[in-house]
Amino acid sequence: MNTLFFTLQDFMVHTKGITYLIMGGLLVALPLFWWFLTDRDDENETWRQ
């Protein structure tokens, strides 16, 4: 991760590139997490105290 940057352009391209990849990952991960949270919603209406 110790990339050497010579210009602000280099830095922005690098960091924005990583950020877009993370955004793509989040677009997949967050709906999956929502599915994980809600897929048992209708199974039962009881709870453990």
Add this chain to the structure above:
Amino acid sequence: MTDNGGQNVRKLWTPFNVIVGIILAAGAVLTVMRFTQGIGAVTNLDNNNPWGLWIGFDLLCGVALAAGGYVTSAACYIFGLKRYHSAVRPAILTAFLGYALVVLALHYDVGRPWRLPYPIFVSQGTSSLLFEVGLCVFLYLTVLFIEFTPAAFEWLGFKKIRALVVKLTLILTIFGVVLSTLHQSSLGALFMIAPSKLHPLWYSSYLPVYFFISSMFAGMSMVIFESTLAHRYLSRHMDDTHHQEAPGVALGFAKAAAFVMAGYLGIKLIGIAIDDHWRLLATGWGVWYLVEVIGFVAFPAFLFAMGVRERNLIFVRWAAAWTVLGIVLNRLNISVIAFNYHLPSHERYIPSLMEIGTSVFIVTLGIVIYRFITTRMPVLHEHPDYSTHSPGQERT
């Protein structure tokens, strides 16, 4: 008569009352010291560290954890989730007391309490974030007070004025959400003035967003945490509706908190990426940062999710308490621990025992007032004359 008197004396000398009495007495002494001998007599603050525990804990944590007020009232009155209705009044009360104690704690830090109205009414610093925070806290405290008054009016039997305030519920809720959005984020923005002092892992141009989003799950966790304590210690003051709705409130808020926490983790990741701070994660400060983010956000988010999936309230309650601790850790990291991180150890700020004592005093004061109100006013139960189960009645 004598027996009754003896019983009353025994009731007074409970462990809770004795401990609270000692704390309040010590707090009174510290208060006198603070306001007669100055801030230097009771704190370790200096020119390098003008903000310490009273700002980091009492103010930042107090405001974040009081967010349950706007979160719960927005869920119930704006999003129409009426199944959370029984949680609104305790959440509003906690928020009102939280903000009131924030203002009280600010007096200890700022001093000269008679000048409190100056920034709002006499000399407005309109270019300052602190002015915006001060104005929002002033307005939101007023909103919370009005939102809570129906409970007091029911207790006092003031039916007409209570009916008038109930009609304002929706507009007050909207005001509450707007004002909270403004000042929760501005508290984070305050630290953007110090890029050279705050450690780069915590410093980010997204600080206002972090503060606002974390306030949402802080508020939800605090509602669950407070409900857990109320069920344990104030159960006899709750009605059947409150008892029946509590598990649903806990599971619903746990689900929302888990998802918001996942989003928060996502934008924290983006914050690291956009500033290219990956290499800092391999340092000692990086490990501490990961403890905060993984140990006190990712872990409780997963615990919330497991609690929701398994419908396990034990998981949910532990996750809520853990999240509350995590919020305290985050705010202390930003304002105290990772602040001035570059200073040599002998110049670092460590709060004095008297500062810690004052904070404990203020929290205890909040607990005592909460207990006083909930054991008298219809907060954890519905007043029989205004029950939502009676036709034509609306409760706020």
